[in-house]
Amino acid sequence: MKTPEHQRHKPPSKLDRPRELVVACVAMRSNVNISAIARTASASGVQRLVLCGNARLISKIARDGDEQLDVEVRRTLPPVLRAFREEGYRIVGVEQATNSQNLQAFEFHRRTVLVIGNERLGISEEVLTLLDDVVEIPVYGMPHSFNAAAAAAMAMYEYCRQFPTG
Amino acid sequence: MKTPEHQRHKPPSKLDRPRELVVACVAMRSNVNISAIARTASASGVQRLVLCGNARLISKIARDGDEQLDVEVRRTLPPVLRAFREEGYRIVGVEQATNSQNLQAFEFHRRTVLVIGNERLGISEEVLTLLDDVVEIPVYGMPHSFNAAAAAAMAMYEYCRQFPTG
Numbered sequence: 001m002k003t004p005e006h007q008r009h010k011p012p013s014k015l016d017r018p019r020e021l022v023v024a025c026v027a028m029r030s031n032v033n034i035s036a037i038a039r040t041a042s043a044s045g046v047q048r049l050v051l052c053g054n055a056r057l058i059s060k061i062a063r064d065g066d067e068q069l070d071v072e073v074r075r076t077l078p079p080v081l082r083a084f085r086e087e088g089y090r091i092v093g094v095e096q097a098t099n100s101q102n103l104q105a106f107e108f109h110r111r112t113v114l115v116i117g118n119e120r121l122g123i124s125e126e127v128l129t130l131l132d133d134v135v136e137i138p139v140y141g142m143p144h145s146f147n148a149a150a151a152a153a154m155a156m157y158e159y160c161r162q163f164p165t166g
Numbered sequence: 167m168k169t170p171e172h173q174r175h176k177p178p179s180k181l182d183r184p185r186e187l188v189v190a191c192v193a194m195r196s197n198v199n200i201s202a203i204a205r206t207a208s209a210s211g212v213q214r215l216v217l218c219g220n221a222r223l224i225s226k227i228a229r230d231g232d233e234q235l236d237v238e239v240r241r242t243l244p245p246v247l248r249a250f251r252e253e254g255y256r257i258v259g260v261e262q263a264t265n266s267q268n269l270q271a272f273e274f275h276r277r278t279v280l281v282i283g284n285e286r287l288g289i290s291e292e293v294l295t296l297l298d299d300v301v302e303i304p305v306y307g308m309p310h311s312f313n314a315a316a317a318a319a320m321a322m323y324e325y326c327r328q329f330p331t332g
Contacts, residue, residue: 004263004300006288013304045306063309097170104327122172138179140211143229150206153316154323161270
């Protein structure tokens, strides 16, 4: 291989259509995690991020993630999830649950709301009842779970792998 | 779908053989990122993590990630990368570079060292010359790059997707 050269500001990949992926976080413990999720979402081409409770983005971590990302903060998630469902979105939670499917084999619908659970409490029962699917990421070692921002990054990556141009 | 129930401590997925994936970080700016990478690596079943410089894991973030993960801190990466290559490992950098391949389509070798670059500086020229492959993750929006820990999570996820049982 010819020795590669670092290209710090490569132009982004083009989408043929706007991403129909929405990321929705339940009320989280950590604004650091929320901000990391915002950066990943924005860089993945996601246009809408729904946050709950006292969420506040830390711009040093979110970077310019909130510039082109439409960030809305709601009191709770159920009303907004119901509205998305009426618009034809499939509601997919990332969670270790009884009947969750393996993310590695999961086929996303293009119109998807990805629901990210709380770092400790996961996704509440009320929100779980609103999900169309639950996906989980296989864990192979301690601490037997992924950090919320890492899990969100993996799920967004998998979605983008399936819809590389939107 | 039957309403799912949260299962906080699901048993981990089994590997048929030990993971032959090593994660190696150049000297990084942030011990927060290193610690996040350690947690993701450990939960992915990775057994060896190589860090450089003044790296120190923050246990609150790495969680129990350093209990079953063999963490070694070196002064620089090139000698250890050369040693891995002699053991038959393929050295794969995660970086935006001139001739990098799209992670979404990249086929990993089972014996792989995944090299994670510095948050600002990426992977130095000296280390770039030691890589067999460079992979990059498509970015679709601002800030036109992923955080180092998010990029590492995506690359580890893609490796595990290709080798779900080791």
